[in-house]
Amino acid sequence: MFTGIIQAIGQVVRCEQRGGDMRLHINTGELDLEGVQLGDSIAVNGVCLTAVQLPGNGFVADVSCESLSLTSLGSLKSGGRVNLEKALTLSTPLGGHLVSGHVDGMGRVLERKEDARSIRLRIEAPAELARYIAPKGSICIDGTSLTVNSVDGCIFGLNIVPHTLQKTIIGDYRTGSSVNLEVDLIARYLERLLLGEKTGCTTVMGISRSFLAENGFLK
Secondary structure, X not given: OEOOOXXXXXXXXXXXXXOOEEEEEEEOOOOOOOOOOOOOEEEEOOEEEEEEEOOOOXXXXXXXXXXXXXXXXXXXXXXXXXXXXXXXXXXXOOOOOOEOOOOOEEEEEEEEEEEOOEEEEEEEOOHHHHOOOOOOOEEEEOOEEEEOOEEEOOEEEEEEOHHHHHHOHHHHXXXXXXXXXXXXXXXXXXXXXXXHHHHOOOOOOOOOHHHHHHOOOOO
């Protein structure tokens, strides 16, 4: 699990193609690697990866075919900048929102517009993810926890403040940029719960108005 608060910007050292999948070498820059061990999780542009080597100035991770098909990691090049965050611990302040590091799909930047010292972005999400995106709700973009300003069908708007522009790769975005999207975990679980018997499990009870009233949630 992660918080969506980016801890450092790293740099891609090398991308090795390995029989259809990829091994990624990352220089972690200012990221504190003290205490990080082999097998620990580090999010790269919002994708949870497992450290398989720790050369001292960064880490090496394998990227599966599944991750390559659902994320933008396959388009990384040597020298490219990436958002980094170490896994959440019980002592980590939850400054963003709960993020799993399991990317749901890719969005596309439609517009970037200056707004005083901030910028405004309009991003198009895949149709199957749009129902999980709500105004003032949370969304994770390349590992960064952000608040949704507006929603119009599959297109949503964001306001990016100067601190976020400085501490993440969002300042690099241009019209046409592809970004990794992870929708709010709560929205996904709520949808599953509301489906009830439609899940195909006959023992599952859905939430209805009568259920809420019977359990004291409605008067």
